[in-house]
Amino acid sequence: MVKATWMRGGTSKCWVFERSALEVPGFTVDEVLLRLFGSPDPRQIDGVGGGTSTTSKAVILSPSEQPGVDIDYTFAQVGIDQAVVDWGSNCGNCSAVIAPYALKHGWIDAEDGLATAHIRNTNTGQLLVERMVLDGTQSTAFIPGVPFPGQAVEIGFLDPAGGTTGALFPAGDRLSTLQVAGIGSHPGFEADATLIDAGAPMVIITAAQAGLDAADFSAWPALALADSDRLDRIRRAGAVEMGLASSAESAQRAIPKLAIVQAPAAGGDDDFSVMMLSMGAPHPALAITGSVGLTMAARQPGTSIANLLPTPPGEVLHMQTPAGQIQTWQRQIEGRTAVGTTRTARELAEAQLSFDPVALPGSPSTAVLAGEPLLDPDSAQLLDDPPAHKRRTVFASVAVFAALGLGATLVGGGLLNPPATTTDGDYAGETVEMVIPLAEGGGTDTWARFVGQELVHSIPGEPGFAPINEAGGEGITGSNRFASSAADDGTELLVSTATTVVPWVLDRHVVKYSFEDLEPVLVNGTGGVIYARTAAGVKTPKDLVDRKKPLVFGGISATGLDLTTLVAFDLLEADISATFGFEGRGPVNLALQRGEVDIDYTTTSSYQSAVEPIAKEGSATVLMSFGQLDGHGKIVRDPNFPEAPTVVEVYRDLHGKEPSGPKFEAYKTLLGLTYTYQKGLWAPKDAPDEAVNLLRDSAHELSGDKEFNDKAAEVLGGYPIVADENLSQRVKDAYTVTDETKGYVTALLKDSYGIELD
Incomplete structure (x- = not known):
């Protein structure tokens, strides 16, 4: 032991x-x-x-x-x-x-x-x-x-300066001009950055250098993810300049970190806003070792941060992070410089x-x-989970340890008091826990935290908000746990996305949750386009058929969001082969620019940074959008891509008739599940009707709030929050998957891609 x-x-x-x-x-x-x-x-x-x-x-x-x-x-x-x-x-x-x-x-x-x-x-x-x-x-x-x-x-x-490189500013200057190498059709460029080694080596750039200066701070995580390849190229160039790597390609993933800073918002008490990226993903708050370098940089004239500040900071520095304000300080302790929080x-x-x-x-x-x-x-990760303890039981057990250990005494603070009811039209005293079955920092995590933080302010009683990441098994593990043990009083909600919906559609044996057994609180969609490499001989959708050599599609996983695209190709009878295993759409986009794959798709959030530039220069052609389902279940043009024909319109042009049959029904089903209603918040089926209706009404009120929609434009991509009185029926219709559709998809994966489902 x-x-x-x-x-x-x-x-x-x-x-x-x-x-x-x-x-x-x-x-x-x-x-x-x-x-x-x-x-x-x-x-x-x-x-x-x-x-x-x-x-x-x-x-x-x-x-x-x-x-x-x-x-x-x-x-x-x-x-x-x-x-x-x-x-x-x-x-x-x-x-x-x-x-x-x-x-x-x-x-x-x-x-x-x-x-x-x-x-x-x-x-x-x-x-x-x-x-x-x-x-x-x-x-x-x-x-x-x-x-x-x-x-x-x-x-x-x-005395944290120079712990890794031996110098506070390893490149010698407080502001360095980095030569960032080009890749594919993306040209190289220059970027001004502060390269500092204190607490941990770090590259600090301004929001303008990151292309985020015109965006609301709350949208930064989503936008940074969409532009992660470009930002990482800046970070790697900084690693070379700091002497941490001999080339950009050989730079470590974790060192140095990248921080993006912006001048404070008017009327606030922040000295500046900052978002840090670690391992390519936005940090939900701020790494403590990273805060040390930021604190010292703010006090050194001529750095990226100091140039933003109207006056030199005092002993305490106030930094606004995606999770809230963090305060740090720099002072003398026992005759030595100390930086801390x-x-x-x-x-x-x-x-x-x-x-x-x-x-x-x-x-x-x-x-x-x-x-x-x-x-x-x-x-x-595919093994069945045993029934988990109720989260409130776990909290009660932890509270016992807290009472025996050190720290705050919570008995008198309300934590151990009986929970307030959620059926009286008021969530005062409650905390809404949002189970996010994927890792921190991704697109779904960013969406969930943004929506959750806004939603709780619209719920009567303004409950607390606790996002909880339960990653594992492509989102299946956390979703299974929720289905088996979520609190059924309306205080615990599940986040869904295409990653968790598709395995349910495919009846994978590891999936123990069913959306038929959950109550939707709100849904939100996204869109996307299919585009191809012009040099592969693709200028219009007609170039997808009757080819001498199939176009190569770059995929992540045939049993994830890629599935909707694969069904679209099959519906159109396009000549397509596929290679799977890419780590994300960003790597596929770069592979397409290098000529390694020929055709790809992207969602709305990354279109502007990943596809629009190469389409404008003529190296790629946008062929079609996936479209959107309207309130009557009809496929219409995506409002974000009004000039792009939908998959249905392309089918009509290629084949001279309207699409129908199992392929078309499967495409409509997947379009609704993975795009029009891609993300959602769900309550357990047994949650009180009063609680579910209150949550829906609050979400519906939020969806009509202009201030919220202005703030949400970047994160939600212009696709509305849906939580109206028709939500239940609309979602029920969209989430009804026929045996015929399941059978067709299973056969497509096996016959065309050699994938047999478990």
């Missing part, structure tokens, strides 16, 4: 170990951690990992023997679907647990209501000072991204973790039950 403590630090959760607890004879620390966390496995089902990067973290502590240092701290990012432990960086959020843990275990003492811990991070050599006020005046706090309070921990990074921490549980060396991956002594097949990690 391995003794461990489960704690939340900032916006992450981590298992805290004393170093000696991980010293298991005959095994490395890497092997012990991987086995304890249940890796490699996308769900980490046989371990304590949470299946996401923010919940697969280990903090390893020991009293320090170094003079002036209380605690040695090592951070480990435990791989999820790979048997890898990353020891190369620190986690600022998890750092918040150190002082509370050390105080509880007697490694530091409190004096006059103040506890101070001097910490050495062994990953980077960085020295930290943490302080906790314990007299009750400032002991608890809320932070953006966490719905509940915790013990306030002030974290200061001592305040995070919160809370102990969740103490545990004895079972270490089973027999079951270590690759161990020759691993036993296999007779008749049971060996499973590789990729197949593990």
Whole structure:
């Protein structure tokens, strides 16, 4: 057994170990951690990992023997679907647990209501000072991204400049002009950036350099995702200039990070707005190590940030992030420059973790039950989930640990009080939990967080909002959990998207949820176009048929959103072959520009950045839009692409008649599910009618709000929120999938693409 403590630090959760607890004879620390966390496995089902990067973290502590240092701290990012432990960086959020843990275990003492811990991070050599006020005046706090309070921990990074490269400004200048290489038909360009190394290496550019200066800040995550390839080229150019890579191609994915900044909005108390990208995705709040570099850059004249500020900042810096305002500071502590912020921490549980060396991956002594097949990690995500505990039961259990541990006392704060009713026309005192069955930072996550934050302000009583990512199994895992154990009082909603709808349509055996057993609260659509490489001999839709050589379609997965496009090709009788396995539409777009594939599609959100430029220069041709279903179920032109004929119009031109039959019915069905009603919010079937109707009425009121629609233009792409009185019937019609359609799609995948469904 391995003794461990489960704690939340900032916006992450981590298992805290004393170093000696991980010293298991005959095994490395890497092997012990991987086995304890249940890796490699996308769900980490046989371990304590949470299946996401923010919940697969280990903090390893020991009293320090170094003079002036209380605690040695090592951070480990435990791989999820790979048997890898990353020891190369620190986690600022998890750092918040150190002082509370050390105080509880007697490694530091409190004096006059103040506890101070001097910490050495062994990953980077960085020295930290943490302080906790314990007299009750400032002991608890809320932070953006966490719905509940915790013990306030002030974290200061001592002399953080140059920790990786040896210099605060590795390129020598406070503002560098980067030469960003072109790719495909996209030409190279110049970008001005501040290249700073403090806390972590970072490239800082303005919203104008990122092409986001004309957009509302709330739309930045969605727009950045759509333009992620261009932004990453800037980041990689910065890596070369900082000496972190010999070429843009060889730059690491995680280092340096990219931050986009903008001048403060008029009338607010923010010093500036910032969105950070990590591993190519917008960070929902802000990495603590990243905040250090931003804080120092703001105080250095001539940097990207300093040039935006009307006056030099004071000791406390106010940064607006997608999750809310974060405050940092820079001051002298014990005669040294310290940069820091305040995070919160809370102990969740103490545990004895079972270490089973027999079951270590690759161990020759691993036993296999007779008749049971060996499973590789990729197949593990397809196993059935056991019934999960009700979320309120879990909250109650966690609250017991909170009462026994350190941090804020919540008994008198209402958390343990009986929940307010949701059937009285008022959600006061409640929290709406939104289960997002996909990873943080993606398009669905951005949509859900934006819609959720706006919706709760329209619900009477203004409940709290708690987005919860339950990624895994292409969205199936979290959706299955919701179907089996969601609170049925209208406080827990499920986010759906094409990624989760299509597996349901295909009757995959791993899908345990059914949209026929859920109540729609609102739906929202998107659109898209099919385009082709002009050099492949495609100038009009007529060039899709009677070809000597089929056009090559670049796909991600035939059983995802690509399916609607495949059915469209089959309906049109287009001469198409396909290659699957691309990581996203961005890589397919680049492959098309390089001539590796011939035909592709894109959704509305990325059309302007990915397709419009190459269409204008003549290297690509927009052939058609998918169209939209109107209120009567008829396919009409997409309002965002009024000049583009729909798939139905192209069929009519190619074949001289109206489409009909199983192929056409399948296309209409998939068009409704994956485009017109692509995203939705759902309540359990047993939720009270009063609660569901209140949520719908609130969403319908929001859909008609001009201020909301102006703000939502970029995120929703001009497609309205639908939550009117006809919603239930409209969704019921759209989500009725006939056996004939299922049979046709199954046969198409098998006969044309060699894919047999499980």
